[in-house]
Amino acid sequence: MRRVFWEFVCSASVHVVYSSVRLIAYSKKGLFEKLQSPTLYQTPECLQYEKKSPIEHILLRPDTYVGSTIPAKNTDVWVISDDGLRAIQMSLTYSPALLKIFDEILVNAADNKQRDKQMNEIKVDVDQENCVIAVYNNGRGLPIEVHPTEGIYIPTLIFGNLFTSSNYDDRVVKVVGGRNGYGAKLCNIFSKEFTVETFSKESSRTFRQVWTNNMRESNEPTVKGEAVSADGTRITFRPDMEKFGTTTLDDDVCKMFRKRTYDIAGTLPGVTVYYNSEQVNISSFYDYINLYSDEDTSNRVLYVNASRRWQWAVKRSQNGFQQISFVNNIVTTGGGTHVDHITNQLVNIIRPLVEKSLKSNVKKIVVKNNLCVFVNALIENPAFSSQTKTVLTTTASDFGSKCICDVTTVQTWAIESGLVEELIADSIAREGRPTRKVKPKVADDLSNIVKLEDANWAGDVVLSQDCRLLITEGDSAKAFAIAGLEVVGRDRYGVFPIMGKPANVSRLSMEKVTSSSEINSLLRILGLTFGVDYSLSENRMKLRYGGIIILTDQDEDGSHIKGLIINLLHNFWPQLLRIGFVWSFVTPLLKARLGSKTLSFYSTAQYNKWKENTDNADKFVVKYYKGLGTSTPREAREYFSKLDEHLVQFRHENDDDDLKIRLAFDKNRADDRKQWIKDRLTAGILVDDTPASNSTFKNFVDNELFRYSWLDLRRSIPSVVDGLKPSQRKVIHTLLRQNSNKEIKVNQLAAAVALDQAYHHGEAALLTTIVRLAQDFVGMNNVCLLEPLGQFGTRHEGGNDAASSRYIFTKLSPFTRLVFPSADDHILKYLEEENQIIEPEWYCPIIPMVLVNGAEGIATGWYTRVLSHNIREVIDNVRRLIDGNEVENMVPCFSDFSGSVRKIVENRYEIRGKFKLLPSRRKNSPFLSLEITELPVGEWTNRYKENVLQALLSKGVIKYYSIRQGA
Structure with a gap:
């Protein structure tokens, strides 16, 4: 808690002006006892440092050792066809870490060929139903002997103890895969059960030992002296599937296992390889390469x-x-x-x-x-x-x-x-035409625009009109464009990335527009000058580029960025829109693959229409291209090699085009935008964006920008039913579906939500959503749906001072399941995306949560704000409704808020803080001391200090203020 003191010149008006200041309570009770406690001086930072055992570290930071445990969705990889005759590319979802631990055991078996030239057999068996994998080789195994210094059997030492290996001595030349002493131990650590069996013909002994619980526990090894017919080693393990974000060995990861056995067969001559008892018909690297032969x-x-x-x-x-x-x-x-x-x-x-x-x-x-x-x-x-x-x-x-x-x-x-x-x-x-020396028309040095990749002919007296500037959405889209330039060359095409969404210039003064460094850079690159009429050809000849190609993500936010760039030109140089200056580069939003067949969809509506009319749609593997960064360089080159198929030129047909652009972006036409959205929804118009070679600006607004506006409403305005936005609902659904009371790190929860709920937006926004759901200080949630286990922020900074998502944990609040009862789960309407069942359209809480925690959102045309209310009053009114009685009026209420809330007129409230006068510390002092004990809800302490107290101090209205930290 803290105490704020003011001493200022006594003025009656001051009491009126600052009567709404929010107050902070303070108590001295127990203060001196607390000062004696050494824990008082433990900062939150010192509690962030922890020591972990090697096994704990590997499990907590798997990326360092085995790669990501999070399944890589819809990844294009090589697999072997069912008949075993060809390598084909498929889009699969699998955990790289799961494949890696399998590979460690397989490579171990292959390494044995370098130690025992007589080895000629490797057998791999995958039991999908029971999630058990076994790898056997018939080479000479490890000695079944007790290590002279460690006092344990050598197989126990090698397979059950980290940092043990026969490959540490770099003076000994070896051509094996193992090196660092992790290898098979990583598989053991990521397994619920791990069994080693080795047989020695020479010593007539067998060895068997089982480890469980991620290599933390093991039984005593069983060593038997008995005659065996052949040497060999078998490793059998049951992966801890939960650590790989799944519960089964599905077909996708098994395809990867099978592919690796073919790799081994092709790179290990003299060894016959079997997969699930079926011989791999590859005996040399030449045979292996022929799998990749073209038709x-x-x-x-x-x-x-x-x-x-x-x-x-x-x-x-x-x-x-x-x-x-x-x-x-x-x-x-x-x-x-x-x-x-x-x-x-x-x-x-x-x-x-x-x-x-x-x-x-x-x-x-x-x-x-x-x-x-x-x-x-x-x-x-x-x-x-x-x-x-x-x-x-x-x-x-x-x-x-x-x-x-x-x-x-x-x-x-x-x-x-x-x-x-x-x-x-x-x-x-x-080459196109002979290269000639470029003659800049404008003496403008663009070298300080470091992210610009300028076209070779940009600014040339004759050739610049053939140039096009690719304006990309961020650096990943720029990388996509650069890959494409390998096909079309750099003579005619330049690339410039813009970061985030450009400003809506319709709402800005000329001073703010010209002060924007990004807008200025774009204008310099194009050679645009304010006030010039570019309908005149002599003025157009002075431009450095003859047109722009907007290259954004194919999703709705990409359409919004496209519209904001069009709006910039329309505001200052509308003539450019009339002469075909603006182009758009379209790429698929989704791809559906079945075997060698690939279908591309340029909007969700187009995909949904195909899905409704296709009987076997569920058999296709669907990949969502959230951003251009999802596309591979190969795909980029493929698109640019068919450039005409991916370019759409915007066409200005009549005044309707201008009217539609102003409807979308004019700050004074919010009500018109509301009506526009209502009319299109009432008419049931939802777009189906099959690319065309050209489009009017009117069509662009009515189709692409409408789709963005509708999405903006759905994701920004909370549902009146459950009080949640879609991103919040995805978080709650993920935790409810996990049905676990275990704590989870916020960043790990965000990863789980992105994977399970088809979340396609920025990770930072999702992390903020999770943190906000757990914040319990005044002005946030009256009742948290998630528990804040760590530093989730304070009133000082309005929650922006929360610790990094890597350090804080959360879990479902017990209240959440009470308000969203499990009995409802099977009757909710669940959404589907990319052939994946995700969160429900809305939850149906037993009380109106939109009134308990309030809600706020701003979107195209609309803004909403619902204030929080006392949960007991809400429950009482629900009971009154059930009993058929009239509800009682409720005044907004915020947990632990000690100020006042007063209704002024219908739907308007005044929220006041508190202060009190303190007796002067000096007799006959001309100054008055004031203690602020509460601030109005939403007025955060540090912001109040900077915006109000500092301003009063600089004006001489107050002499000084101080903030005292309490218990």
Whole structure:
């Protein structure tokens, strides 16, 4: 608590002006006793530091060791077709960490081939129903002996104790996958049960030991002296599925398991591999590469078995640079130095052939982007970028061997495969017309606009009218555009990212518009000048670009950004809209895949219409492209290679276009926007955005901007039924569905909501939503639906001083299940998105929660605010309604608020704080002391201090003020 003192010159008017100041209570009781306590001086920061055991650390921070435990949704990956004859790309949802622990055991089995050349068999069995996985190899196992210094059996030491390995001595050259002493232990730690069995023909002994509870517990090993017919080791484990965000071994992750057995079969010659008792019909890296052969037989593959340690292959790629690579049987999905070692040689051999024909330089990246490279390497004591081992970082000098690509062989392949001819044709097509020296018309140095990627011809006297500026929504969309420039080149196309949503200039003074650094940068890049009429061709010739292409996310917020940019031009240069200056780049919002069939949808409405009319829609895997960052570079190049199909030119048809733009953005037309939304909803008009080559501005407002406005209303205005916004409802639904009373970190809860509830907006907004649901200080929730377990903010900063989401925990309040009874769960109407059942349309609380905690929201055309009320009064009125009686009037009420609330007129209330006069500390003092003990609800302490007290102090109205911290 705190105490604020004022001493100011006595004035009667002061009592009137500040009679609504909110007051803060203070008590001295127990103060001196508390000062004696050493815990008084423990700051909140000191409680943030914790010590964890190695196992706890691995479980708490899995990303460092095994990758993300959160399932990666709709990820494009290579899998093996059902008949085992081809590698195909599919969109799957799986946990990278679950795949990694499986891989640790599989690579362990493969490593045994380097130790025992007689080993010739690996068997993988996956029991989906019981979530049990077993990996067996028939090589010589670990010695069944007691370690001389550790005093435990060697298998116990290796599989049940962290930081144990036979690979620590870097003086010993080894070409195995294990290195850091984690390996199989990570699988043990992420398993509910982990069993090791090893058999020794030489010593006639068998060993078996079982670990449980994430390697924390184990039974005594069972060692038997009995004759065995063959050596071998079998690892059987039951993953702790809850730690991977799922409860079953579903088909998607099993497809990944099967793919890895094919990888092992292709990279481990001399070993027969089985998956669920079925033999993998791959016996060499050459066989493995043929899985990726194109239906186009003209795309010939060059395969080179350079040595026992190096096999590589290359073919042409139509989708940018691709690589499929392995180091010591580990799949390196991110490539690394071994891939660079081969690829760089290929590029340096092929590039001169192209340059000789063109008689001009060709960039290395142009050649590289037309290659698909396969590499299988054995590297001595390999080093990786992380424990997940997806990228090799060992320098070429430390490989332990070299692989030199034969120049004649590569050149012959490059010519005969048609690659050289294709590169020459692409270079000529990109060139378009002879390059000429650019002559800037405006002496404006744009070097300080660091995020601009300027077109080569921008500002040229003749060529600038052919240039287009891609205005992108943020840096991720810029990266998408840059990938696309590899196809269309940089002569005609520039890229400039804008951060967030630009301002609605219709609501700003000219001074504020010109003071916006981002708007100024955009105008300088385009060469626009205020007051110039660009309907005149001589003025248009002075522009640095002949048009803009707006490249935003395909969702509703992307449409809003598009509209705000159009509004900027319409406000100051409406002539540009009449001459076709504005284009939009459209990309799919959703893709539905079934096998090799892919369907693209450009709006939710278009997708929903297809789903309603398609019997097997539920069999398709749907991927939601929230942002352009979701698209791969390959997809970006694919879109830009068909540019005309993805460009929509905005057309100005008549005055209706101008009227619609003003309707959408004029600050004085809120009531018109309300009526516009009502009329379109009444008429049942919901858009179906199949891309067209052009669109009027009127259509854009009535379709795309209407869809944004309708979404804005649904997500910003709480439901009168349960008092919740959709994001809040998603949080509550996630916790209710988990049906757990366990504490969960706020950032982990946000991740769970995003995964389970098809949440497509920013993580920061979701974190704020969760924190707000648990804040219990005055002015926030009267009754919290979530419990605040940590520092969730205070009245000092209006809750903005909450600790980082990494440090604070929450869980459902016991009250939540009382007000949303489980008996209702099966009769609620649940929403569906991307073939996924998500939160209900609304909950049906047993009391009107919108009155208990209040509600507030602002959206297109509408604003709502409902004040909080006393929960007991709300309950009493509900009972009166049930009994058929009249309800009693209620005055807004805020828990622990000691000020006053008074009704002024209908639907208007005055909320006052409190203060009291204090006796002067000096006799006959001309000053008066005032103690503020309560502030009005929503007037946060620090803001009040800065905006009111500091202003009074600077004007000399008060002499000083002080804030005293209490208990």
